[in-house]
Amino acid sequence: MPSTMQDFPLSVAAILRHGRRVYGRSECVTWTGGAEPRRATFAQVADNAERLAAALQRLGVRQGGRVATFCWNDQEHLEAYFAVPAMGAVLHTLNIRLFPEQLAHIINHADDQVIIVDDSLVPLLARVVDELPAVEAFVIVGDGDGAPLEANRNGAPVLRYRELLAAEEPGYEWPEVDERSAASMCYTSGTTGDPKGVVYSHRSTFLHAMAVQSASLVGITEADRVLTIVPMFHVNAWGLPYGAFLSGATLHMPGPFMQPQHLTEFIARERSTLASAVPTIWNGILSYGEQHELDLSSLRAGTSGGAAAPRSLLEAFEERYGLRIIQGWGMTETSPLGGMAFPPPEVEPGTPEEMDWRLKSGRVAAGVEMRIVDDAGRELPWDGESVGEIEVRGPWITGSYHRDPAPEKFDDGWLRTGDIGTIDDRGFYQITDRAKDVIKSGGEWISSVELENLLMGHPAVAEAAVIGIPDPRWDERPLACVVLRPDAAATAAELADHLAGRVARWQVPEYWTFMDEIPKTTVGKFDKKPLRARHRSEDLKIEHIER
Amino acid sequence: MPSTMQDFPLSVAAILRHGRRVYGRSECVTWTGGAEPRRATFAQVADNAERLAAALQRLGVRQGGRVATFCWNDQEHLEAYFAVPAMGAVLHTLNIRLFPEQLAHIINHADDQVIIVDDSLVPLLARVVDELPAVEAFVIVGDGDGAPLEANRNGAPVLRYRELLAAEEPGYEWPEVDERSAASMCYTSGTTGDPKGVVYSHRSTFLHAMAVQSASLVGITEADRVLTIVPMFHVNAWGLPYGAFLSGATLHMPGPFMQPQHLTEFIARERSTLASAVPTIWNGILSYGEQHELDLSSLRAGTSGGAAAPRSLLEAFEERYGLRIIQGWGMTETSPLGGMAFPPPEVEPGTPEEMDWRLKSGRVAAGVEMRIVDDAGRELPWDGESVGEIEVRGPWITGSYHRDPAPEKFDDGWLRTGDIGTIDDRGFYQITDRAKDVIKSGGEWISSVELENLLMGHPAVAEAAVIGIPDPRWDERPLACVVLRPDAAATAAELADHLAGRVARWQVPEYWTFMDEIPKTTVGKFDKKPLRARHRSEDLKIEHIER
Structure with missing residues (x-):
């Protein structure tokens, strides 16, 4: 009708x-x-x-x-x-x-x-x-x-x-x-x-x-x-x-x-009520503010997207300027608004619990549909624990590319985001890794990003990248590529112990390599492709430790 | 492409x-x-x-x-x-x-x-x-x-x-x-x-x-x-x-x-934050509140629609309960949201100026397009003064009726709302009359509603309805149908004088009739159809006064 x-x-x-x-x-x-x-x-x-x-x-x-x-x-x-x-x-x-x-x-x-x-x-x-x-x-x-x-x-x-x-x-x-x-x-x-x-x-x-x-x-x-x-x-x-x-x-x-000087002068002079930027820019403003008096009082909120903002960044803005920065998540393919991490209404603003919510990647926006699927393409529950690839669909999500249908990017009408994560029963999702970087070990997934962040939390570690390498028994196992700080020392066994208390034991890498620098992309992100290539050509000196 | x-x-x-x-x-x-x-x-x-x-x-x-x-x-x-x-x-x-x-x-x-x-x-x-x-x-x-x-x-x-x-x-x-x-x-x-x-x-x-x-x-x-x-x-x-x-x-x-008793108990018990009702219901709550203690403190706002709310109603809620009631305008044909009368941001809340804005019929909602046209179908400027019929179009506006295309209700893809009013340069519109009730006199429009409201503001008048009657020179002239309060007295000339200071002289009716009651519809609105019929059949005793 x-x-x-x-x-x-x-x-x-x-x-x-x-x-x-x-x-x-x-x-x-x-x-x-x-x-x-x-x-x-x-x-x-x-x-x-x-x-x-x-x-x-x-x-x-x-x-x-x-x-x-x-x-x-x-x-x-x-x-x-x-x-x-x-x-x-x-x-x-x-x-x-x-x-x-x-x-x-x-x-x-x-x-x-x-x-x-x-x-x-x-x-x-x-x-x-x-x-x-x-x-x-x-x-x-x-x-x-x-x-x-x-x-x-x-x-x-x-x-x-x-x-x-x-x-x-x-x-x-x-x-x-x-x-x-x-x-x-x-x-x-x-x-x-x-x-x-x-x-x-x-x-x-x-x-x-x-x-x-x-x-x-x-x-x-x-x-x-x-x-x-x-x-x-x-x-x-x-x-x-x-x-x-x-x-x-x-x-x-x-x-x-x-530059931070101009952006903050703009805010102060024209009384901006909202500012939207990637974490790098927010970080620059924060550093600039350590040497200069800033007036950010006109801002009712900031929004951040493009990459995950660290807790320290959100906390520093809250503490120093009373500014609430809310994270959003999206991609070129999603127009980009996929969701924003506004905490639920019953959560008290300014509490550590609220900050936990704000560190989520987002909450599914009205107009966007989301699901997570495992390696076999099966839909996983929204329980906050099951880890799978995030897929989205909706009226502002792309269904192909210009002169390139790219069928591998789509799954029965859903866009495969290439992000790996969980969704809870209120539609809050947490991205834990990129699909290309996640390590698939014995049917379970290990987040390379989580291991890297934990390793970089060790005082002796300057940089760390974790990649999956082929393993006859487990399909893949993690290889930790570590750059030590100048004048610092740590063995693979010590670093493995550091991880052992923080992730499930089976996730702790048994393969380690130490190097002078992790290769990086033009925008400064770790570039794992050269690491994988070096591993394939047996150009990395690998220590194997017993776990 | x-x-x-x-x-x-x-x-x-x-x-x-x-x-x-x-x-x-x-x-x-x-x-x-x-x-x-x-x-x-x-x-x-x-x-x-x-x-x-x-x-x-x-x-x-x-x-x-x-x-x-x-x-x-x-x-x-x-x-x-x-x-x-x-x-x-x-x-x-x-x-x-x-x-x-x-x-x-x-x-x-x-x-x-x-x-x-x-x-x-x-x-x-x-x-x-x-x-x-x-x-x-x-x-x-x-x-x-x-x-x-x-x-x-x-x-x-x-x-x-x-x-x-x-x-x-x-x-x-x-x-x-x-x-x-x-x-x-x-x-x-x-x-x-x-x-x-x-x-x-x-x-x-x-x-x-x-x-x-x-x-x-x-x-x-x-x-x-x-x-x-x-x-x-x-x-x-x-x-x-x-x-x-x-x-x-x-x-x-x-x-x-x-009933107001239940509605207000609901609000108090469940801490409603918003309530949406027609003015009659809001009025009932106000009257009930004169005899009973109400707790409306959980409401962040009320919305009112379906008919224009009088200033006294909005003021009373603001003064007694600190409750801001915002008017919306729409029709069955518009899904219904056509616009809401939120004052512009620079207007101080709680001021008489703010109340003036809140008494507008609405402000054009994003997703709705509006225009006003004169009798000849010419589009009129958004100057807050030019009076015409309001027409709307958009993705949630009807373009016909079920089994009834009703072409007379549409104008080149726009819905003719049947409301007469003005629009200002910020998209605030004010409805002054229904098209079927407006009086077209010498190429200008006279608002029947405005004359009625002014007449009912006279202490001797209980009810007043104004209809247009044919006039050989002016096309139409207003006929004022007046019900006096019991024990009150006023002549047509006195009432005309009352109007004379409040509207342009040419808008003041020269035709008057007094009656016991204005006919009403089932929902209590003045029903002008029987009045027009009685005028046509010469069943009204009309006084003609010189202006």
Whole structure:
């Protein structure tokens, strides 16, 4: 039986219309490094988005065409966030920290037609400018030097954002789009292979923005001023720009000024009520605060995501600044909001018990469905103990990748997150390892991360990485790779004893190796691939101890 | 360009799964009139919903089949709210206050196949039991007398809810449904003609439940205990049951105990944090509180809708109980959330200015688009002054009626609300009249409601209704129908003078008639149809005064 409801598409244009009409006075405030910040109302941002769409259309961008951004978090990037999807084109936010070969690869893989680039980033983009055969125009934000792009092999024109907009009038008529068509795209970081493109739809973007407004999650409202530190090239800045236009929250944009000094000055001066960043940034603010007086009193909360924040970080912010940092969990593939670790309501704020809840990876967000499955693909109970791979599905979860169905990443309609963990009977989940790093021993799983953290808690240990190595009897057994502190000493047996009291005996490694340094990825994480390769080529000196 | 997002349907089953798994400990608490209330966790409600679906399937209910409820707000009604849509059938909530002929009409118009009826309401339903040829079974909630239904002409069996569920096991497999298919239906009250059926989809129900969670609107969370006084047969109880399963808010259900004594005892005993009711109920609580000590301290807010609440009501709750009542606006056609009148964040709580904002009809909710149009269908500016008919569109707004496309109710994809009002530049709207009651005079609109309120503010006036009557020069002019208080006296000229200082001179009526009583509808509203009929048949004695 059909319903009588209107067949009304969920779209980025609808988000833009709401922000403009209902919250036209809310602002996008862009930090300029000390002088007065730049201010634009949502109404002005919407006007500029209409001008930008007209300009892009004049450049030949059509429905479905890709427009990339190579930008910081600022007003112009926000204008592109609305203009490009609302005109029916696809916004491709480029990570400014990619290696040149990755950058060229994803620009070409996505068929980017126009690239909007911040003048400060022109040199970075110029390194690949001759490897981009499909790019038809570069649009520079700011008045800085554009020469490094000029001599590109295509002869693609290098234009100025300001001039393009000045030549247009507001009033672009947003087309009606199919809500399942592409609105924006973002590539995964590709730590485990080539970057993969996730293509968000108008529908998923709208629904995710509704979730960002949810009182059970971030719950932003017109009373908020949200310092968006998480980059706009990183999963749509966690959905905050779109959530802001639905809710009226003012956006604080740091531009290129990502240093703690600037961020904390921004907060103090503009009275940010919420700030969202990865743990590294929070850590930087904490260190900076040890030497400087900070005023974070306007913040009602902080949010942290992208990696697990250590207890010491959350505790330090709570104790020194009375600031509650809430962790969220998600991936490029999940738009990203999968869940946030707000403690249950009966838990007393400020207690150690509350901190235990806040150290969970998250609690399943409304709109997301989650399950954990074992190696055989069997669903495991939500008992807080059974360990399996976390799988998710829902209207803002990806079901494939751009030009790459990647069936190995999916399980009967569910996305395999590659994260290993537990879920309790209230939907709180705890990620204990990455699937590729977990050690499968005798049908049970051993968390490499847990062993590493315990080892690094030993006073003699500087770094530790644990990998699984083949074992004829147990399938896999853990090999502990240890870097001792200078002038410190510890034997494998001593370190094994250290672990023995802290994990089940069968989890304690019997294979050990000592080295000068653990190899690391470009973002500073332990890189276990070279360790595994060295083990395979028998290039590691291994001690075997009896357990 | 297609997105890579999963094609995941928004559905009532998804809401149910979330409530069961993430908020399985939250409760539905049903008041029993003084003894201990009945408690069921969301997990138990979900189990019972599965049993109910199995039982209904056994009774022959198939996808798209209609299952009606004739019930109070209680646990069993909540179970039906989930079981019926999640199994792919359509929940039809029957208004227990309908006249028998209307009740029979809508049951037959909707093709209700099964009716779930509370035992206390059996006598009401029995009045029409022989006029329901399509009904195949009655299911009685409770152990009360079912005999009045037994002798129905169809020989439809009269079954017991409790026994049906006891015969089934949990574990019903919810089918995947098309999100645009029907989930539930509700008929309009039909004050201006036959009741019309609005059929909500799974999609609209899910989206509306997301909106109920929005921090800018009701914003319910797991910390809330929501006293749902608004009947579940009234636009899905404003979406609170579905919002509760998405957010984990405990539901407080008053059952048949709608008297202020019970409601306030419920609040005090179970520490409700939110209560939602029409102004009449709030008024009853206020009057009751004049004679009794009330503890409303657990309420963080109240919500009011269905009709405009007078300033005195909102002020009295604020002053006496520190309780902030927020008005919402919506219709059966709008699911119902169209907007709520939360003041903007810069307005100081507790000030007269704040109260002015709270007396607005609402502020456009994210997900709803609104416009006002004049008689010629031209869109008017959002300047807070231009008066036109309010039109809305969006994913939870109806686009037609069940078996009745009613094109006169729609305007190029927008629902004509029949409400006349203004919108300001921040999306706050103020309804001044119903379209059918507004008086169109010389190209300008005169609000009948405003004149009535001003007249009833005169000490000699008990009741006043103002209708438009044909006028050769001005198209229409207002006719004031006045009931004087016993022992009070006032002439038409005196009353006209009273108005003259308060509205524009051209709005002051020159036609007056005095009567003993204004005719009223069954719900106590002024009924202007008989007044217009009497005017047409020259049955009113009219005084014409010079202005």
